[in-house]
Amino acid sequence: MRKNSLNEETFQMLKEKMEEGLLPQWVITDPDIYELEVEKIFGRTWQFLAHESELKEPGSYVTRWMVNDPVLLVKNKEGEFKAYLNSCTHRGTQLCTADRGNKKAFTCPYHGWSYNLDGDLIGIVAGNKVYGEEMCKAEWGLRPIPQIGIYQGMIFGNLDPDAMPLEDYLGDMKWYFDILLGRGDGGMEVRGVPQRWVAKANWKATAENFAADPYHVQTTHRSTVEMGISPEDPLYAGYGHQVVLGNGHGINVITSATGRSKNPFQGTPESMWPMFERNLSPEQLEILSKTTVFVGGAYPNLSFVSPIHGTEGHLHNYLNFRLWRPLGPDKVEVWCWFMIDKAAPEEYKEAAYKGYLGSFGPSGTLEQDDTETWARIVEVSKGLMARDKELSYNSVSNYLMGFNRVEPDQSFPGPGAAYPTTYIDALSRSMHEYWLELISKDLLVKEEV
Ligand code: FES
Ligand SMILES: [Fe+2]
Incomplete structure (x- = not known):
């Protein structure tokens, strides 16, 4: 990672200015500040994904973003909400390219791997013939967003597995x-x-x-x-x-x-x-x-x-x-x-x-x-x-x-x-x-x- 130019003195100065009720203008578009924000704010806090009324039936899905991380949010057969990184585990391309819809399974547009609503890899084109019997599909399911939480129908995701629960965060x-x-x-x-x-x-x-x-x-x-x-x-x-x-x-x-x-x-x-x-x-x-x-x-x-x-x-x-x-x-x-x-x-x-x-x-x-x-x-x-x-x-x-x-x-x-x-x-x-x-x-x- 590129070395961030911001240091202890910078933060100390910002703190002092804010204690005087002032905010230095440079923080608005400074690239180093932005890099820290993406990692330390958007990588660790709860971000809104969708309202549950947007996913009415089992199989309903929407695609969303947590800054640069694409998210596939689905309602599975049991009516539970599941959120995955919207990226195929084969070569990483975006799996679902539509904004919303209803599906039983998601098939990757690149080489055709497919996943069910629970994120399991269920189909590989020419499966055993090209990967052999030993390919363990269970290891290649979609990567879940580390945490999801719901409050009053509002579904949030969090990229930090150790972040405090949504309800504590909302307070x-x-x-x-x-x-x-x-x-x-x-x-x-x-x-x-x-x-x-x-x-x-x-x-x-x-x-x-x-x-x-x-x-x-x-x-x-x-x-x-x-x-x-x-x-x-x-x-x-x-x-x-x-x-x-x-x-x-x-x-x-x-x-x-x-x-x-x-x-x-x-x-x-x-x-x-x-x-x-x-x-x-x-x-x-x-x-x-x-x-x-x-x-x-x-x-x-x-x-x-x-x-x-x-x-x-x-x-x-x-x-x-x-x-x-x-x-x-x-x-x-x-x-x-x-x-x-x-x-x-x-x-x-x-x-x-x-x-x-x-x-x-x-x-x-x-x-x-x-x-x-x-x-x-x-x-x-x-x-x-x-x-x-x-x-x-x-x-x-x-x-x-x-x-x-x-x-x-x-x-x-x-x-x-x-x-x-x-x-x-x-x-x-x-x-x-x-x-x-x-x-x-x-x-x-x-x-x-
Ligand atoms: S990248 Fe999805 S099947 Fe190859
Ligand atoms: Fe306004």
């Missing part, structure tokens, strides 16, 4: 996932297929923008104010709480200025409310009843937004999950899922899907605003001044909003450190602190020894 995020994903009978379902597109952006910037930065909304998405969709009040996306949950996870629980929502339960049809009451605790229900928008993220690269869209009398709510798959320090592949309450009326689901396509889908107005900004962050971070690791030009980003000034609200009914505004950099700082902890981990361990 208090689970309590909020219960509201977002478990509020309805039967949970949520994915409608359509995840849309995908490539954006010029760094994954840290996209994850932070989505999960932790409601402050950008009133400026970047100013057109929605001009169209009369969003209020004039510059604080409108700042009412509510930003909740920091540990391990880089967090959520913004956005309300109206009064702390309540004009449209209880995110404008969902009243017929659905008793169902929410059945499935949620009183504290979760209280939060859901008051919230306009939930927006947040599960570290490292899964973000979500659950907004209200539409006009009075035609309001709808949906859940959009998105994964920022890094394709390099300056490029991401965006994966975008539309999810809706399984138990919602069909016409409602349809109207919500249209609302999603017009806002956060790849051609949606909000999406395009963000994409331009992300590309410009990447451009600037490549300049000589931004790349200067000595910081002689003071090229640092500002994370000082609410820094050492705003304290968590102890009366908030949910777990986590809940700051009484979403215009605050508490979650961004927590994400970057966890980022530094992960990428510098072995170095610190070595020091202790």
Whole structure:
């Protein structure tokens, strides 16, 4: 492996800057930082693969990526989810090249080896004639992804066999996932297929923008104010709480200025409310009843937004999950899922899907605003001044909003450190602190020894 230029002093300097609420700009697109991120963050943390509603029948499969590792996720005959490296054990080519489908077996397009849903090698072209009787097929099954875990229908994978269990990793995020994903009978379902597109952006910037930065909304998405969709009040996306949950996870629980929502339960049809009451605790229900928008993220690269869209009398709510798959320090592949309450009326689901396509889908107005900004962050971070690791030009980003000034609200009914505004950099700082902890981990361990 190429020697990484980053050392103890670098990490010490980053730590000190972050303790001042600052993040040096060079870390955005630095190739050595990126290499560490792939290995120490994406190689060791839980990454989202699919929602179980995407694999309904035995034999259903989807192909996904954990950064550069291709994953084949299948539902076997027993209804269990299995994840394998999507690579043939003969010469390593990609085994399944389709995005999704239903199969009893997978046959490699190169020399025709085939595997069943449990990953066993079951067929070799001209088998015994070319390999002899002694070929032990059991040794040549697909390589499983070391760990998979499921929470509220969300299937995650982990490339580290020693990583902590998914539920421990999610921690208090689970309590909020219960509201977002478990509020309805039967949970949520994915409608359509995840849309995908490539954006010029760094994954840290996209994850932070989505999960932790409601402050950008009133400026970047100013057109929605001009169209009369969003209020004039510059604080409108700042009412509510930003909740920091540990391990880089967090959520913004956005309300109206009064702390309540004009449209209880995110404008969902009243017929659905008793169902929410059945499935949620009183504290979760209280939060859901008051919230306009939930927006947040599960570290490292899964973000979500659950907004209200539409006009009075035609309001709808949906859940959009998105994964920022890094394709390099300056490029991401965006994966975008539309999810809706399984138990919602069909016409409602349809109207919500249209609302999603017009806002956060790849051609949606909000999406395009963000994409331009992300590309410009990447451009600037490549300049000589931004790349200067000595910081002689003071090229640092500002994370000082609410820094050492705003304290968590102890009366908030949910777990986590809940700051009484979403215009605050508490979650961004927590994400970057966890980022530094992960990428510098072995170095610190070595020091202790
Ligand atoms: S690479 Fe798959 S059969 Fe040869
Ligand atoms: Fe945005």
